[in-house]
Amino acid sequence: MLSAVTLTAAPALGPLLARGALHSPFKRPAADAAFPRTRLVLPGLRVDLVRLAAYERVCGFPTGEPDLPVTYPHVLGFPLAMRLMSGRDFPLPLLGLVHTSIEIVRTGALPAGGEYELAVWIQGLAPHRRGTEAAVVTALRSGGSLLWESRSTYLARHPARPGLPSDAAHPAPLPEGGALPVLAEWRLAGDVGRRYGAASGDRNPIHLHPLTARLFGFPRAIAHGMWTAARCLAAHGTPDAAVVRVRFRAPVPLPGTVAYGADGTGRFALRAPSGTLHLTGEVQPLP
Template identity: 70%
Template sequence: MTTTTPAATPLTTTPALAPLLARGALLSPLKRPRPDADFPRARLVLPGLRIDLARLAAYERTCGFATGADALPLTYPHVLGFPLAMRLMSGRRFPLPLLGLVHTSISVTRRAPMPATGTYELAVHVEGLTPHRRGTEASVVTEVRAGSGPDRTPGGSGAAPVWESRSTYLARHRTDAAHPSPQAPAKTPEPSAPLPALAEWRLAGDVGRRYGAASGDRNPIHLHPLTARLFGFPRAVAHGMWTVARCLAEHGTPDAAVVRADFRAPVLLPGTVTYGAGDGRFELRGGDGRRLHVSGEVGPYPATGRGETPYPAA
């Protein structure tokens, strides 16, 4: 993976998602993805962010979290950083087409509880590109620091992030299967047997629309069967981050936690899924228990015996 220390580019407000999604769609046919392509080096920084409590409550209700507590769910900072990530990934300098880009995994570290009434500084950058057996994968890092007082320049080194994540996004394209890159990551092995089934959820057809309204992510594959069919899906598809949030709402997380989740197969809406968990792991399978949609693990931070590691091992 190519890495860099990007310079900070301060923002004064959260970017609007709709124009970014439209720009990304228009530019997608012009992109020629490859793992050695250049990518945007900017680190977008948004200081002084306050949480919209009404929007937070809508998110909590949609994902199954309890409402009313002065604490952000572990997955909510991803929603806060998503517009900044879209600003980077929808631009001309980002080499992967936004249309068809697949969210393949997310790793999250939360070092302390995050009050919903707090003030935060967001920072997002593209960490690099990696060859994948099915194309090219981009890693996008989101960091959240508590406060943004006069003692710290926005985007400066300052205090360590209270929350950080690394998301991987895959652009599928033809690769040289006869000569695979030695850097190409190995596929995370699937669990050999299903985890104990603890709940069965019947998902309504409007889950994607409700999550889109709460999160701002209104990708057409999630909204309606007609728009999903334009991208090759028979029905609307649940957001990957909704599936992880719903699992973590059921599982629970420590105040200081390390989480990793892999998105393995889309969840079609409406549909029935089975939630399973055990020994710090969780998963979401099809109603018959055979098809694995999401697998993940939850642990305390710092992880016992591993020291302070900012991301779980892939």
């Protein structure tokens, strides 16, 4: 049973990231660990249209559209998710936590000028052959109707039982990408992480600068996973009522070049010139 906590404003991300970093060394991740049973609710939410326009520009969506991009509610819910995942009672360390997938169900268009109720909670933990995955749910409602819901999985790497599938926490197989026709090649500037961080509020140091990325074992800054998903969906397009599934396969170094591929079945993928698969996904009309 979840206990609801109503917020009056979205929490500031900076202090939450700092709190999560401080708590990380003391975490003992395990799939059977206790986790927060809290549902954070933010009623009366209205979108900051200036920040929305900055997000649209950096992700490649048209600016000034009447409806929100399909990925934008994730940005709205991210501070609430960080409040849950940065607390002492969340068993996975925030430092090193990897966003591995997202599934979005959107039932219709989301007016940019609308008023919404946002809710975020942790659905559960599951074993993974590389550690433990947490599933986090974000829901957006208006007038009592559910309009948008996502389920994100986040992986904490640690020694785990051998023989577990890498997608143990996923309810259904995600697309593999295959040899999709290449439709575009994108040259990514070194400041993509800083621009997306300014627009989304997610200023994780691994995305901002080579020096800060090296502190966490990356030779260069890497793009946000949700930026790569949004950039692909901006190119692909999404029906108003749709199911979107994305799996993040490998980091995208910045600066760099990537190839976007898609076919007529709704599948898409992002690859490096070397062939490394960074992301796979699909868009399907909602039944």
